[in-house]
Amino acid sequence: MPSSVTEYDTIAAISTPPGEGAISIVRLSGDQAVAVAKKIFKGRDLEKVASHTINYGHITDPADGSLVDEVMVSVMRAPKTFTREDVVEINTHGGIVATNKVLQLLLGYGARMAEPGEFTKRAFLNGRIDLTQAESVMDLIRAKTDKAMQVAVNQLDGNLHHLISNLRQEILDSLAQVEVNIDYPEYDTDQMTTNLLLEKARMVSKKIDGLLKTADSGEILQHGLGTAIVGKPNVGKSSLLNRLLDEEKAIVTDVAGTTRDVVEQYVNIDGVPLKLIDTAGIRKTDDKVEKIGVERSKTALQGADLVIVVLDSSRELVDDDIELLNATNDKRRIIIFNKNDLMPVITPETVEQIKSDDVILKTSAIKNDGIETIKQTISKIFNAGLEDNSNNVIITSARQAGLLRKAKNSLNDVISGIEAGMPIDLVQIDMTACWDTLGEITGESYQDELITQLFSQFCLGK
Numbered sequence: 202m203p204s205s206v207t208e209y210d211t212i213a214a215i216s217t218p219p220g221e222g223a224i225s226i227v228r229l230s231g232d233q234a235v236a237v238a239k240k241i242f243k244g245r246d247l248e249k250v251a252s253h254t255i256n257y258g259h260i261t262d263p264a265d266g267s268l269v270d271e272v273m274v275s276v277m278r279a280p281k282t283f284t285r286e287d288v289v290e291i292n293t294h295g296g297i298v299a300t301n302k303v304l305q306l307l308l309g310y311g312a313r314m315a316e317p318g319e320f321t322k323r324a325f326l327n328g329r330i331d332l333t334q335a336e337s338v339m340d341l342i343r344a345k346t347d348k349a350m351q352v353a354v355n356q357l358d359g360n361l362h363h364l365i366s367n368l369r370q371e372i373l374d375s376l377a378q379v380e381v382n383i384d385y386p387e388y389d390t391d392q393m394t395t396n397l398l399l400e401k402a403r404m405v406s407k408k409i410d411g412l413l414k415t416a417d418s419g420e421i422l423q424h425g426l427g428t429a430i431v432g433k434p435n436v437g438k439s440s441l442l443n444r445l446l447d448e449e450k451a452i453v454t455d456v457a458g459t460t461r462d463v464v465e466q467y468v469n470i471d472g473v474p475l476k477l478i479d480t481a482g483i484r485k486t487d488d489k490v491e492k493i494g495v496e497r498s499k500t501a502l503q504g505a506d507l508v509i510v511v512l513d514s515s516r517e518l519v520d521d522d523i524e525l526l527n528a529t530n531d532k533r534r535i536i537i538f539n540k541n542d543l544m545p546v547i548t549p550e551t552v553e554q555i556k557s558d559d560v561i562l563k564t565s566a567i568k569n570d571g572i573e574t575i576k577q578t579i580s581k582i583f584n585a586g587l588e589d590n591s592n593n594v595i596i597t598s599a600r601q602a603g604l605l606r607k608a609k610n611s612l613n614d615v616i617s618g619i620e621a622g623m624p625i626d627l628v629q630i631d632m633t634a635c636w637d638t639l640g641e642i643t644g645e646s647y648q649d650e651l652i653t654q655l656f657s658q659f660c661l662g663k
C-alpha cells in the first residue's frame with residue numbers, strides 16, 4: 202500500500218442523495234480543491250481560512266456574477282481528511298437545481314466529476330484505510346439494521362485489518378525461520394522448522410475457519426435473509442406475513458387463491474434484516490392468472506435462503522402439501538402448523554410424512570400465537586454462525602470470504618505437504634501463497650483492475 206500521498210486531479214460530486222432535502226453537500230477533493238471552490242465563492246478568502254473551519258458565504262457564477270445559493274463551506278486541509286487530500290464541502294440549500302448548478306460550476310472551473318466510490322478509493326490509495334475498511338464504508342451506507350451498522354463500524358475501526366495483519370506476521374515469522382534453515386543447513390534445525398511451520402499452518406487455519414463461520418451471518422446482515430412463505434392456498438401465509446410485519450400488508454380472505462403475486466417487505470427481527478416474501482398458494486390450477494402466481498412462488502422458493510412451509514393443522518394433509526414438503530427438503534426451512542386455534546386434524550407428532558429435523562412450530566395467525574417463536578427461531582439461525590466469534594469480527598463480503606477460502610486451501614497444501622515429507626522449500630511456496638492471499642484481503646497486495654471494480658460498487662459522492 203502506498204504510504205505517501207500521491208497527487209491526483211481534483212474531483213467533485215454531490216455527496217447527498219438526489220432529491221429535495223434541508224441541505225445538500227457538494228464535495229471536492231484534491232490539491233486544487235480550495236482553489237477551485239474559491240473561484241465561485243463570495244465570502245472570506247478560502248485559501249486563507251484556518252483548516253477545519255466552516256465558512257458562510259455565497260456561490261456566484263463568475264461568468265455573469267449571478268447568485269446561485271447561500272452556502273456554508275467547510276475547508277479541510279490534508280492530511281487529516283477523509284481522502285487525506287484537501288477536501289472542501291459546500292453545504293447548499295438542498296434544492297436539486299441549485300445543488301446541480303454548484304456542481305456544474307466546480308466542473309467548469311477545474312474539477313473533474315468523481316466516479317462512484319472515488320473519494321473512498323483515494324482514502325485507500327493514500328493509505329488512510331485498508332480494503333476491509335473501505336468495504337465497511339459501503340456496508341455502513343447500506344446497513345439495514347443497527348446490528349449491521351455495528352458490524353460495519355467495528356470493521357471500519359480496523360478489527361478485521363488487525364486480525365489479518367497479525368496472521369500475516371505469524372506466517373512471515375515462520376517463513377523467516379525457513380530461510381534460516383535453507384541458508385544454514387549445517388545447523389540441522391530441519392525438524393524444528395518443519396514442526397514450527399506445521400504448528401503455524403494449523404493455528405492460522407483454525408483462525409480462518411472461525412472467520413469463515415461468520416460469513417453466512419455476515420452475508421445475511423448485508424443482504425437480508427430472503428425468506429419465502431410457501432404453502433397451498435388458504436393455509437394462512439398472508440396472515441402470518443402480516444403478523445410478522447405487524448401491519449396489514451397483504452390481502453387476507455377466506456377465498457383460496459387470494460394472493461396472486463409475490464409480496465416482499467423488509468423487516469428487522471432482533472437485528473436480523475429479513476426480506477419476507479409472501480407467495481401465491483401453490484396448487485395445480487387452470488386459472489391463467491393464478492398459474493403465473495404459482496410459477497412465481499416456485500421461483501421465490503428456489504431463490505430463498507430460508508423457507509417457511511405453512512400447513513393448515515385443521516385439515517388433512519393433501520398431495521399439494523406433501524409435494525411442497527418434498528420440494529423444500531434440501532432447503533433451510535421452518536415448518537409451521539397454522540390455525541392452531543381450531544380443532545387439530547394433523548399435528549407434528551402424527552404427521553408421518555415429515556421425517557425431518559427441521560424446526561416445527563405451531564401457530565395461530567388469527568390469535569397472534571407462536572409468532573414470537575418464529576422470530577426467535579430465525580434469530581437463532583442467524584446467530585448459529587457467531588457462537589464462538591471471540592474476535593468480534595464478522596466477514597461481510599463475498600470477496601473476503603472467497604480469499605479466506607483460498608488462503609485456507611494453501612494452508613491445507615502446507616499441512617499435507619509436510620505430512621507427506623515434502624522438502625521444506627516446496628512447502629514454503631504454499632505458505633507464501635497464503636501470505637499473499639491474506640494480503641489481498643486488506644489490499645496490501647492488490648491488482649488495479651480489482652480495485653476499480655470494487656470501488657465502482659459505491660454510490661456517487663462517497
Ligand SMILES: Nc1nc2c(ncn2[C@@H]2O[C@H](COP(=O)(O)OP(=O)(O)OP(=O)(O)O)[C@@H](O)[C@H]2O)c(=O)[nH]1
Binds near residue numbers: 434
Ligand atoms: N382459524 C384460523 N384462521 C386463520 C388463521 N390464519 C389464517 N386464517 C384464515 O384463513 C383464511 C386464509 O388466510 P390467508 O392468510 O389469506 O391465507 P393464504 O395462505 O395467504 O391464502 P392464499 O393467498 O389464497 O394462498 C382467512 O380467512 C384467514 O382469516 C389461523 O391461525 N386460524
Ligand SMILES: [Mg+2]
Binds near residue numbers: 451459460479481482
Ligand atoms: Mg395469501
